[in-house]
Amino acid sequence: MNRRTLAILTGLTLILAACGGDAATTTTAGDTATTAAAADPTTTTAGDTTGATACDGVTLTFIGLAGEEGEAELADWRAENNVALEGSWPGDWTQLISAILVGQEFDLATIPYHQGQRMIASGILQPLDTSRLSHWDDMVPGLREHPSLRDPDGNVYGAPIAWGDGPYVYHPERAPNPPASIMDLAEPEWANRFVMFDSPDQLVYLVALNKGFSEVPLLTPEQLEEVGEDVARIVANAAAFNTGYQDATDRLVAGDIDLALGGWQAMLTWAAEDGVTLDFGYFDESPGGWWDGLAIPSTAANVDCAYEYIDLMLSPEVNAEVGTNLISAVVNTNSIDKVGPEADIYEYDIVMGVGERMFESTTPPEEVPDGYASYQDWIDLWAAIKS
Amino acid sequence: MTSTTTTAPASTAGAVARRRRARWTTVSQFAPATGYFLALFAAPVLLLVVYSFFSVRNFRPVPELTLSNYVEALTSPVFRSYFLRTFRIAAIVSGIVVLVSFPFTYAITFVFGRRRQLLYFLVLVSLFGGYLVRIYAWRNILGREGVLNQSLLWGGLIESPIGFFLNSQFAIVLALVNFLIPMGVLPLYSSMQNISGSLIEAARDLGSSRFTAAVKIVLPLSMRGVRAALGFTFIAAAAEWVTPSLLGGTGDQMIGNQIAFQFGGGLNWPLGAALAITLVAAMIVILSVIMALLRRLAR
Numbered sequence: 210m211n212r213r214t215l216a217i218l219t220g221l222t223l224i225l226a227a228c229g230g231d232a233a234t235t236t237t238a239g240d241t242a243t244t245a246a247a248a249d250p251t252t253t254t255a256g257d258t259t260g261a262t263a264c265d266g267v268t269l270t271f272i273g274l275a276g277e278e279g280e281a282e283l284a285d286w287r288a289e290n291n292v293a294l295e296g297s298w299p300g301d302w303t304q305l306i307s308a309i310l311v312g313q314e315f316d317l318a319t320i321p322y323h324q325g326q327r328m329i330a331s332g333i334l335q336p337l338d339t340s341r342l343s344h345w346d347d348m349v350p351g352l353r354e355h356p357s358l359r360d361p362d363g364n365v366y367g368a369p370i371a372w373g374d375g376p377y378v379y380h381p382e383r384a385p386n387p388p389a390s391i392m393d394l395a396e397p398e399w400a401n402r403f404v405m406f407d408s409p410d411q412l413v414y415l416v417a418l419n420k421g422f423s424e425v426p427l428l429t430p431e432q433l434e435e436v437g438e439d440v441a442r443i444v445a446n447a448a449a450f451n452t453g454y455q456d457a458t459d460r461l462v463a464g465d466i467d468l469a470l471g472g473w474q475a476m477l478t479w480a481a482e483d484g485v486t487l488d489f490g491y492f493d494e495s496p497g498g499w500w501d502g503l504a505i506p507s508t509a510a511n512v513d514c515a516y517e518y519i520d521l522m523l524s525p526e527v528n529a530e531v532g533t534n535l536i537s538a539v540v541n542t543n544s545i546d547k548v549g550p551e552a553d554i555y556e557y558d559i560v561m562g563v564g565e566r567m568f569e570s571t572t573p574p575e576e577v578p579d580g581y582a583s584y585q586d587w588i589d590l591w592a593a594i595k596s
Numbered sequence: 597m598t599s600t601t602t603t604a605p606a607s608t609a610g611a612v613a614r615r616r617r618a619r620w621t622t623v624s625q626f627a628p629a630t631g632y633f634l635a636l637f638a639a640p641v642l643l644l645v646v647y648s649f650f651s652v653r654n655f656r657p658v659p660e661l662t663l664s665n666y667v668e669a670l671t672s673p674v675f676r677s678y679f680l681r682t683f684r685i686a687a688i689v690s691g692i693v694v695l696v697s698f699p700f701t702y703a704i705t706f707v708f709g710r711r712r713q714l715l716y717f718l719v720l721v722s723l724f725g726g727y728l729v730r731i732y733a734w735r736n737i738l739g740r741e742g743v744l745n746q747s748l749l750w751g752g753l754i755e756s757p758i759g760f761f762l763n764s765q766f767a768i769v770l771a772l773v774n775f776l777i778p779m780g781v782l783p784l785y786s787s788m789q790n791i792s793g794s795l796i797e798a799a800r801d802l803g804s805s806r807f808t809a810a811v812k813i814v815l816p817l818s819m820r821g822v823r824a825a826l827g828f829t830f831i832a833a834a835a836e837w838v839t840p841s842l843l844g845g846t847g848d849q850m851i852g853n854q855i856a857f858q859f860g861g862g863l864n865w866p867l868g869a870a871l872a873i874t875l876v877a878a879m880i881v882i883l884s885v886i887m888a889l890l891r892r893l894a895r
Contacts, residue, residue: 303860306863307865327863331863445846445847447846448762452841452842463742465735465742588861593674596674596678
């Protein structure tokens, strides 16, 4: 191999490595498995059939949770109407907020119940004209009227598409005795056997409930300090932080851990694809509760198409399919009897009324009354525990 | 005379035009690189500096100038702990990389003769492997049911899987050394190219061992490469946040994770920016001291 050949090969290597390096750097922004897709957005190729739709020929951009963008459920509709869908999946909710804050263009975004007020306050969403959503009135009232969807003037900013409880997910063979209380995870028998999200939200909330503090998520600084001591024990016992649901599933499937705190029933489906059986359970402190919706970011370029797409996602058949695929509960009352057996595990009474406690935020509001710890205090506590 | 007076201004004008052309040629040659540098490096860094003096209202950075972000970055015991862990890991990683890269580069430069270019190329080929792919490969190797633990179990060397292989600083250091070996080899290889093999032959003829020749002749002469390798790998390791996220445990996060958290979960861009600027400044100071020490050692 002469010098010239070596020089050419070296140059080619460096160029290729540089190209690969860029991709790797981008993909590492958050959830390993999901952000790999973010760097190389899944593009659903449009078909050539056209229809009377505001979406004809549009490339709809989505940022949020994988599986909640209608990737599979509306594939045929997109093909028939010459619509493409590009998805980006951030590692955490605040990455989503940051992406829109810096002006990245998205037509649709996931709005989760616990970040709703934060997203609305940060000005990254457009108010929704619910009269443009033909299925709005068919939605379960508990979600349709939920205050975390609204600003102080009552404007609506998101349309829930799925909801559920907040289980942990575990490997039943390796962990035949799953924890009953959140504090079980502080015991030596659970050392290095579980992962959790790098966020204080759920953990501080559950430990505070365990301690019997009645105003949770409002905590005095003294209460927060007391909670922090137990939270620190649980964090020290954890094997690692997972970067997303898929990452937690990967670790469970690989056998590196036995339990993922902050789970989602959809993880059971993903693990089953790899031939691994997982199960889910609840802590005595709270079964948790969540809903995710679709919102239109302030940076949206295809607003009309976004409305049409959200309405389709709320339609009885599509919403039932979304619920079935995500093993989640549905939001359209006409979808309830259409969900598959695997997702037919939810009690709908809880969302038929307005103001149920299940969907209360696990974190303090933006403005806390005097004498209570703010969310920034929670963040500071979390940073100190990890240091 | 007449002809002289008429041609002189013409030739002067020609020279001016040539100089002007040459200047424009130089400017146009540098323009793309300068533009690229200004747009993609200088401007973002400047933006970061500006943000670091902002305050936060409603999750948005607002231009109410304050030094409080720097005060927090420099005085908080929490962030000090992250900085210290970061620099400790970076120092260990860069030290190991140089210790491994030096003998390897010495071997491919002075021992393997004609095959050295192939070996050098193989080092570069290792850059082909995607970053995430390699992290996941390390997970498969180091995990509880990974190749390493299963091999040790199969060999009867351990009775139960060893937990600290994965989700630990050990895993972070191992993976970073693996990633950064090419960054250690490249500058060392470049500096060793300028060392004549006859110097080593002379040392060997005079009774020196290969090791002594490497330490007493090659090392001082390639000190510039050592410094570059140390600097490159230290900077790359100290700026890491992905590897600790995916291979580290809950107590192994580096300052990069905190910066990412402030820009993400904390939604406190000004503090994140102040931490980033502080990290850069600290790295400059640390590397300056190390380089000065190495220069003094080389004398």
